[in-house]
Amino acid sequence: MASLQVDGVTVAFGGHRALDAVSIGAEPGRVTGLIGPNGAGKSTLFDVISGLRRPSAGGVSLGGRDVTRMPPGRRARHGLARTFQRLELFGRLSVRDNLLVAAEMGPERRRARHMVAEIVERLGLAHLADQPADALSTGAGRLVEVGRALAVRPRYLLLDEPAAGQDGEETERFAALLRSVAEDGAAVVLVEHDMGLVMSVCDDVHVLDLGRIIASGPPEAIQRDQAVLSAYLGET
Numbered sequence: 125m126a127s128l129q130v131d132g133v134t135v136a137f138g139g140h141r142a143l144d145a146v147s148i149g150a151e152p153g154r155v156t157g158l159i160g161p162n163g164a165g166k167s168t169l170f171d172v173i174s175g176l177r178r179p180s181a182g183g184v185s186l187g188g189r190d191v192t193r194m195p196p197g198r199r200a201r202h203g204l205a206r207t208f209q210r211l212e213l214f215g216r217l218s219v220r221d222n223l224l225v226a227a228e229m230g231p232e233r234r235r236a237r238h239m240v241a242e243i244v245e246r247l248g249l250a251h252l253a254d255q256p257a258d259a260l261s262t263g264a265g266r267l268v269e270v271g272r273a274l275a276v277r278p279r280y281l282l283l284d285e286p287a288a289g290q291d292g293e294e295t296e297r298f299a300a301l302l303r304s305v306a307e308d309g310a311a312v313v314l315v316e317h318d319m320g321l322v323m324s325v326c327d328d329v330h331v332l333d334l335g336r337i338i339a340s341g342p343p344e345a346i347q348r349d350q351a352v353l354s355a356y357l358g359e360t
């Protein structure tokens with residue numbers, strides 16, 4: 125099966141293990157949540173999956189192919205796309221042109237304009253399409269980031285806190301969008317602090333705490349898991 129697999133990944137910053145023998149999987153057609161308190165290691169794990177950071181042990185494979193030593197650009201050509209916690213948009217370009225730049229780097233560059241029109245519609249961004257990215261609210265900016273990731277037709281989609289800054293209505297629309305991206309066949313991995321969104325949209329959830337996976341399973345089981353509740357108690 126064309127899944128994303130992380131096996132025994134360890135990353136240390138000096139003497140501090142940000143990730144300690146972490147293993148998780150994400151399957152096509154499913155939304156997989158990756159949650160954990162602040163500093164648990166979620167973004168570091170995304171950096172390892174996307175090739176921005178080399179683990180000191182363990183590996184990553186995409187569709188059965190070991191990509192641990194592959195640079196980020198080549199992973200992208202294997203169908204991996206990612207959004208970042210901070211916005212990475214071209215501020216002076218319009219929403220449409222931000223999407224176009226991404227679409228023209230993807231596998232369907234000849235259909236780029238058509239695809240951008242589809243994404244604008246799908247994300248409910250038609251009324252903002254000609255606005256410069258600088259003028260957007262944080263929530264709308266994050267939606268455009270997701271749109272840019274979708275423009276390369278990803279098989280594996282990593283989303284780092286995509287719903288931060290969205291209002292209730294935007295988050296609801298976003299949940300439906302995530303489901304539809306998974307239904308189109310992508311393996312979606314979602315890092316998110318909005319537990320309502322995580323629990324309603326994810327098929328599977330992995331919980332990181334202090335660099336270790338402390339629980340994996342369906343949302344209903346995760347919400348009742350004692351180790352998970354204890355990890356979050358310190359935070360809230």
Ligand SMILES: Nc1ncnc2c1ncn2[C@@H]1O[C@H](COP(=O)(O)OP(=O)(O)OP(=O)(O)O)[C@@H](O)[C@H]1O
Pocket residue numbers: 137142160161162163164165166167168169
């Ligand atoms: N470049 C770095 N140098 C040193 N320590 C780092 C570096 N990046 C992350 N860390 C540390 O690694 C640990 C994991 O950080 P990471 O950002 O992956 O957590 P996170 O779960 O994404 O947190 P948050 O939810 O706050 O974004 C933290 O203790 C952090 O301070």
